[in-house]
Amino acid sequence: MSLKTGVRNSIIDDICVLIPTYNNEKTLAGIIDGVLKHTKNVIVVNDGSSDCTAEILKKYEGEIYVLHIKKNKGKGNALRIGFKHAISLGFLYAITIDSDGQHFPSDIPFFIKELKNATDKKTLFIGARNMVQDGVPRKSSFGNKFSNFWYWVETGIKLSDTQSGFRLYPLAEIAKLHLYTVKFEFEIEVIVKAAWNDVKVKNIPIKVHYDQENRVSHFRPFKDFTRISILNTWLVCVTLFYIIPRNLYRRLKKKGIKRFFVEDFLHNYDSPKKKALSMALGTFIGISPFWGFHSVIVILLAIFFNLNKVIAFTFSNISLPPFIPFVVLASLYTGNFVLGQKTTFSIEDVKNSFEFLGHIEAYIIGSFSLATIASLVVGLIGFLFFSLFDKKKIVLKSG
Template identity: 35%
Template sequence: GAAILSAADWAESNGFTHIITLDADGQHNPEDTSRFVDLIKENPWTIIIGNRQFNNAVPFSSRFGRQFSNMWIWITTGWRVQDSQSGFRAYPVAALRQVNCRGRRYDFEVEILVRGVWAGLSIVYTDILVHYSDETKKASHFDPFQDNVRISRVYTWLVIRNFLPWPHKVLFNTDSKERLSILHPVRSFKLLIHESGSPKDMAFSSMLGIFMGTLPLISCHSIAIFFIATRLRLNRLVALSVSNICMPPFVPALALSVGYFIRHGRYLTEFNIQTLGYEAPQRLFEYLIGSLIVGPVLALFVGMIVYLLTMIYHNLRSSKGKDGHAG
């Protein structure tokens, strides 16, 4: 991180707009920089990442680490990245100078992606080959303990910050897409309808709606679902619609019954002013316990159904399109 920022200072003072970085352990081919140059011209306000094409020689730790890091990037930005740990990148110098990152070692590489997206940058990929050998492992300065602790600490704060209820500061207004506005309800509704409809996104949106709808967020379900779906770049209309499955009485009663059984070893059979009135705080706690069990199970079940239905729908549309062209 410190080396990249020093390079950005030098580049800015010498009139350069971008810098390209690559790992010095020999895993990257410097000739691939030509791919980055072409993409820089097309996408000046993006962070361009070399998507490493792994083969059998790549250590399992690298494969797992990449997928694990990709997941946290999605949670903090809503972007489904392909290789968040690749050091072969191109950065706009202005972004490195203006986006405030605390990390100065390997934690910088994940922090700049998250804060860069928050600031208004996008992420673009180009496939690159990667070479791993014993010499590559020896040349790395990555400390498995200290650097993983730093990265975990950064991710923890970024996740917390992403779900705090105030917007991120946009430094680069490069997104020309229309945004939701209460002043334009019709346009906003059309935007919601045309949000991402891939099978995976539809499934995750449904799972979010079900899980949040199961929780005892009395009178706050819609606000919470809309906020989290926005942060994760999921389909907000689908998440809100599917959450209606969890409306009383069935799902809340099921969650309460499960929570009561966990606490007392038996089911709640008496419904009167004592059990539902005077003991309401206890029932609410049991409702919460039960929802943390019922919610994930029901969300997974509904998510699988939505995924399969969306896949079938996309396949039918694709086959009809082919038939139309053939005719």
């Protein structure tokens, strides 16, 4: 089916509204009618509905674009097909709106206004719902907070709503992404990978309505939550082992070693306190008994406490393989001291078939005690060093 869209003279003509739908016969017509009040550029993707959806859509022949998928494959798949069709029609942006009745088509002008006012036209806008208002299901509120947290971990960006399906996508930027998921988790994958590819992601406030009588949700709590959890696990791993190193390498290449060291490693604009706390955090985690997870833990905590990730990660590497026997030995002696025990150990004991479980209490207590002491000492030295460094920098600038 094709419609004549005419000559496009404004940004509004570059925007279509994309409605993925699956068995929402009670609310679909109301959503389409509401959208048509604001634009004629409407694409509905019928994701294999088995109710009266096809009959409802026949009433809009000649008014909207309709795509029918024979078998239901998921919201993500429907969105991907809709995006491709929108691009083939020459649209530059797509506003997606759910067909279950929770979104208000009257909010569409807010997305258009935000796009018009944006200095960066590549921005991806997500409608932020008021998740504390009456009528919002507790599981939806919890799921949103869960999603927001992991999005922050994966991108460093704090959003108030990452699960809303009411969005404005810059289609050219989305087309560049390598996307794999096809169900509800697609809406997480797309915004994470967009951020990784330097697309600005921003929330704008929208209204929301949860009609328990007419609204049909196809979210399966166990299956879909499991799929989302698996996706987030993968995205966190990619963040830690590819995205963060990639970004560091890009900044190093762009700035050169000296400028990178001063601005990114020392974080020239970070306060001495923040740098010192980053050193202390890295030292504490590096000595702690979380073997195999030091890097993951220190990066997550540095993000959570808004500390210098590079400094924290660097100092956590006190437990590199050559140093491990010495760290373990020092932890054992510290634990013995705290427990009042007099067992003696040597570095050879640690290296050669050491019966570790027989001294696990001393090791764990000693490990945390040593980590606390070392982090306090390192943090204090770091604070004094960076304070002196900052004073010298001020003197040089004033001179």
